[in-house]
Every structure is written in C-alpha cells, then in structure tokens.
Amino acid sequence: MKLIEVTKAFATEEQCLEYLEAKRWPNGVRCLTCGSKEISRITRTVTKKSDNKRAKLYQCLEKTCKAQFSATTGTIFNGSHLSLDKWYMAIALIVDAKKGMSALQLSRHLQVNYRTAWYLAHRIREAMLDPDGLKLTGTVEIDETYIGGKQRGNKRKLLNKDVVIGMRQRGGPLRLVQVKDNRQGTVYEAIAQHVDHKGAKAIMTDESRIYDFRLTKFHKVPHSRIKHESGEYVKGHIHTNTVENSFSLLKRAVMGTYHQLSIKHLQRYLNEFSYRFNRREDAELFENTVMRMAGAKPMPYSKLIEENAFTPFVRPNFSTEK
Ligand SMILES: [Zn+2]
Incomplete structure (x- = not known):
C-alpha cells in the first residue's frame, strides 16, 4: 500500500x-x-x-x-495521545523514504509539533529492530564506516569517531551495528554476534588490521582481503562493493536528511535504514510494518531519553554530534 x-x-x-x-x-x-x-x-x-x-x-x-x-x-500504539491515522501516515512515510525521514519533515507532514514527531519516529524505529536473531551465512562482506568523520588517513586517530560496522550477506540481508571504537576486539564482537561462523563460506574485508580472525571461531572461514590502499577494489569475486554501496546510501541519508543526528540514537537510525533496505522488494511493507508495530511493546518516553536504554552497542556517556 x-x-x-x-x-x-x-x-x-x-x-x-x-x-x-x-x-x-x-x-x-x-x-x-x-x-x-x-x-x-x-x-x-x-x-x-x-x-x-x-x-x-x-x-x-x-x-x-x-x-x-x-x-x-500491548502494542506500540498503546497509551499514545496521537491518533492512529497519524501513526499510520508516519509509518507509510518512513517505510517509503529511502533516505530516511527527519523529525522536522515528519512534523510538517503530520502537522504535529517537533517533539511529538521525534518521539513518534523513534518508537517506529525501535520496532524496526530485526529480532529474528538469524545470523548471516554464505559470502559475507564486512566493512566499517565512520559517521561524522572521514575514513581516510590514520585509522588509529579515528578511535573516537562513531564507528559503524556493516555486514552484508551477498544476495541477502544487511546489518549495521554501531560500535564504541574500531579496536579488533570490539569489531570482532559485533561480527560474532551477526555472522554465523558455521554457515559463512567466505568473509571479504579490506586490508585493515581490525579484521583478523586467525585466533577466533572464524579461523576456518576463508578470509579474502582487498587492498584498497593500493588502489585495488575488485579481484574476481573478492570485493566489498555490496556493503560499500549500502554505506553510501546510508551516508546520503545521514547527511541529506538528518542534519543533526544524535549519536546517542544512531543505532536506531541504523535499524531503520537496514530494515527498509532489507525489505525494499516487499510490496506490502506498510501492512507488514503495521503488524510489526502491533506486536511491538510500548516504549515510554522516559525510556527513550534515558541514556543507554536501548542497545549494548551504544557507548556510555554519549555526547550529541555537532
Ligand atoms: Zn478475559
């Protein structure tokens, strides 16, 4: 619809x-x-x-x-002062917005105030978290990107940037995870949570030292690296282009739509983005999303504004991005 x-x-x-x-x-x-x-x-x-x-x-x-x-x-709509037609319209707008929908845009479309729109959008995003727990299998491309910072240059200097690990199963879903830094152990933890070490047939990354699986449970999975720094991007089937493509879409959304995206809530924006991306062929996305909201637990405003209320990937003591 x-x-x-x-x-x-x-x-x-x-x-x-x-x-x-x-x-x-x-x-x-x-x-x-x-x-x-x-x-x-x-x-x-x-x-x-x-x-x-x-x-x-x-x-x-x-x-x-x-x-x-x-x-x-018992649904996310419960206890809301907002009428359901506005909820439904917000859902329809968000699932259709390839580059995302900011609270400001939403408030204009729905003719509600900014705070109401902001809270509404976050509750919808919260329910967009993929709960199936299915890990990625087959050929998995993994790459990292830095929100609010450039990826080039000395990666050690980027330790304080907001790192997003993208994992994409070729021909399958995309996962985007915010991590607190780009240390090997931190990155590995996110990968282990989303990639099936038994089902993965190949892992493709760039040459970065943050990807080293030799001493991990992925040690038996063939790991191919592409040397970006020496200008290499594709070597036969070895590349990370599919995950990089989703990053460029994400960045356009972040820069073009959410001018002042709060890093504290970054994981929710990532959920929204990957939810829409993974369902871009779903002709009944609106209907399916409403049903999902009906199964989602209500989220009170106090929980939303509380720090660290949402995901273990959120870094403590976040400051908002400027
Ligand atoms: Zn009864």
Missing part, C-alpha cells in the same frame, strides 16, 4: 482501529488476558485521565477475568 492509498483508507481513527482489529484477531476478537470469546463492546468518550486513549474498548465477560482492552492494548 502506498502513501496515497494509506491516506485514503485510514482517514479516521475508526478505520485504523478496524484494520488493526481485523489483523490482530482474524477469527474474531478474543480477550487478551484469558482468551475468551465472550466479550462486549464499549464505545465511550475518552477522558484525559484514562490510560487507554482509544474510544473503542472491549470488556471480557468471563466472571473471573473482566479485563478491559482495545485493539491497541
């Missing part, structure tokens, strides 16, 4: 709720607590005090349960 169709199909809160309901309960609404089918519908006026802002509620009729819930209970 494209943006224009989303705008037409989900113009009201009710249409959005009905869609969510049909997707969550294809065989009829069931109580979220006890699973009972005996429920009644309540239509009510939403008060400011109530925790659940949705106008359509269900009441479980099971005597021992009596739970009240709505189609948004």
Whole structure:
C-alpha cells in the first residue's frame, strides 16, 4: 500500500482501529488476558485521565477475568495521545523514504509539533529492530564506516569517531551495528554476534588490521582481503562493493536528511535504514510494518531519553554530534 492509498483508507481513527482489529484477531476478537470469546463492546468518550486513549474498548465477560482492552492494548500504539491515522501516515512515510525521514519533515507532514514527531519516529524505529536473531551465512562482506568523520588517513586517530560496522550477506540481508571504537576486539564482537561462523563460506574485508580472525571461531572461514590502499577494489569475486554501496546510501541519508543526528540514537537510525533496505522488494511493507508495530511493546518516553536504554552497542556517556 502506498502513501496515497494509506491516506485514503485510514482517514479516521475508526478505520485504523478496524484494520488493526481485523489483523490482530482474524477469527474474531478474543480477550487478551484469558482468551475468551465472550466479550462486549464499549464505545465511550475518552477522558484525559484514562490510560487507554482509544474510544473503542472491549470488556471480557468471563466472571473471573473482566479485563478491559482495545485493539491497541500491548502494542506500540498503546497509551499514545496521537491518533492512529497519524501513526499510520508516519509509518507509510518512513517505510517509503529511502533516505530516511527527519523529525522536522515528519512534523510538517503530520502537522504535529517537533517533539511529538521525534518521539513518534523513534518508537517506529525501535520496532524496526530485526529480532529474528538469524545470523548471516554464505559470502559475507564486512566493512566499517565512520559517521561524522572521514575514513581516510590514520585509522588509529579515528578511535573516537562513531564507528559503524556493516555486514552484508551477498544476495541477502544487511546489518549495521554501531560500535564504541574500531579496536579488533570490539569489531570482532559485533561480527560474532551477526555472522554465523558455521554457515559463512567466505568473509571479504579490506586490508585493515581490525579484521583478523586467525585466533577466533572464524579461523576456518576463508578470509579474502582487498587492498584498497593500493588502489585495488575488485579481484574476481573478492570485493566489498555490496556493503560499500549500502554505506553510501546510508551516508546520503545521514547527511541529506538528518542534519543533526544524535549519536546517542544512531543505532536506531541504523535499524531503520537496514530494515527498509532489507525489505525494499516487499510490496506490502506498510501492512507488514503495521503488524510489526502491533506486536511491538510500548516504549515510554522516559525510556527513550534515558541514556543507554536501548542497545549494548551504544557507548556510555554519549555526547550529541555537532
Ligand atoms: Zn478475559
């Protein structure tokens, strides 16, 4: 579904709720607590005090349960003051924006204030984290890039830059991981978390000393290096071009769209980017993303602004990029 169709199909809160309901309960609404089918519908006026802002509620009729819930209970939409049509439009905009969508752009499109747009975009990004845990296999290209700094020159001097490790399975998915520095051990840790040492048939990197797998569990995987510094870029099937291509796309997004990207939240931007990149052929990306949001846990604002609340890859004591 494209943006224009989303705008037409989900113009009201009710249409959005009905869609969510049909997707969550294809065989009829069931109580979220006890699973009972005996429920009644309540239509009510939403008060400011109530925790659940949705106008359509269900009441479980099971005597021992009596739970009240709505189609948004337990989802990322829960407790949000924002109407669902704005949520849906934000999702449609973000999944369609190849170069990303800044909070400023989003606030203009949705006609909400900047802070609301910022928080909304981060909750959507949070739910875009690939949870499948499947590691990369086959031929895996690995490369590093530096956000907010140039890659050329003495790499020792770049220890304090924000390093992103890109790993891409040829013909398969891309993973982008923010790491705290470009030391061998740090880089290895990120690779070990995302690449399957048994399933990988070949690893391709550049000549950088940060890639050394001899004493690691990857020691049996053939490791080919391309010598970028002596002007070599492709040697038969040995190259890191596919991962480098995704880096250049990422950099265009970072520079062109997020002018003041907070490094504290960089991993979330990376999630958004790789999520979209890995699903660029998905014709039902909007629908699938809404479903994903419906399965995602709500994220309170306090958690978002808290430091280190999100990922083990986030460096402690981040300062925001200038
Ligand atoms: Zn119940």
